[in-house]
Amino acid sequence: MAVQVNSPAPAFELSGVVGKEYRKIKLSDYQGKWVVLFFYPLDFTPI
Amino acid sequence: MLGAQVLGVSTDSKFSHLAWVNQELGELTYPLLADFTKRVAKEYGVLLEKLGAALRGTFLIGPDGLVRAYTVQDLTVGRSVDEILRLVSALKTGNLCPAGWRPGEPFLPPIPKNTGK
Numbered sequence: 001m002a003v004q005v006n007s008p009a010p011a012f013e014l015s016g017v018v019g020k021e022y023r024k025i026k027l028s029d030y031q032g033k034w035v036v037l038f039f040y041p042l043d044f045t046p047i
Numbered sequence: 048m049l050g051a052q053v054l055g056v057s058t059d060s061k062f063s064h065l066a067w068v069n070q071e072l073g074e075l076t077y078p079l080l081a082d083f084t085k086r087v088a089k090e091y092g093v094l095l096e097k098l099g100a101a102l103r104g105t106f107l108i109g110p111d112g113l114v115r116a117y118t119v120q121d122l123t124v125g126r127s128v129d130e131i132l133r134l135v136s137a138l139k140t141g142n143l144c145p146a147g148w149r150p151g152e153p154f155l156p157p158i159p160k161n162t163g164k
Contacts, residue, residue, distance in 0.1 A: 002092045003090075003091050003092055003106065003114055003117060004114065005114050005115060005116060005117065006113055006114070006115070007113065007114060008112050008113055008114070009106060009108045009112055009113065009114045010087070010090040010091060012082075012086075012087045012090070014056070014080040014081055014082055014087065015061045015080070015081050015083075016061055016064065016078045016079050016080035016081055017061055017064040017065045017068055017075075017078065017079045017081075018078045019074070019075075020065065020068065020069070022061050022065070023078070025054070025078055025080055027054075027108070027112075028112075030052045030054075030108075031110070031112060032110045033050070033051065033052050033110055034049070034050065034051035034052070034107070034108070034109060034110060034135060034138075034139065035051060035052050035053075035054060035106075035107075035108040036048055036051050036052070036053045036054070036105065036106075036107060036108075036131060036135065037054045037056065037091075037105070037106040037107075037108060038053070038054070038055055038056070038103070038104070038105045038106070038126070039055075039056050039057065039088055039091065039093045039101035039102065039103065039104040039105075040055060040056075040057050040101065040103055041057065041095075041098070041100040041101055041102070041103070041122050042057060042059065042100055043057060043059040043063045043064060043066075043067040044063075044067050044070075044071065046125070
């Protein structure tokens with residue numbers, strides 16, 4: 001199912017790096033805020 | 048970014064992310080997420096299956112969790128941060144923003160409710 005404008009953003013929970021620490025982050029952690037979610041292909045390359 | 052939360056995602060591991068932060072990026076002001084199983088990239092329609100990596104997709108998600116805008120481009124072209132800021136600004140106003148609208152410029156008048164009937 002593709003993402004559509006005006007439809008709910010697919011939920012996710014992922015491990016990641018915040019500052020210099022590992023943390024789990026859910027999209028729903030940011031409910032009530034605008035979110036700019038960006039995908040990029042590969043670490044160690046210019047975004 | 049205009050009070051919005053920025054989240055970066057790739058299919059790299061969290062270990063790779065931290066190494067990148069430590070070796071090149073320095074202090075990053077937003078989280079880098081590890082979509083190691085590629086499930087999220089696939090769900091958002093940005094996964095290049097052969098490469099196992101995500102296209103440069105940018106999704107603007109409102110406070111209610113709805114996708115309000117997105118752009119996806121191929122690997123060879125970087126994003127326009129300026130355009131992302133313009134879109135977030137425009138969406139946050141809740142007004143009708145004409146083509147090429149920039150923050151501070153006038154909005155279009157609201158469409159009357161009986162239009163199109």
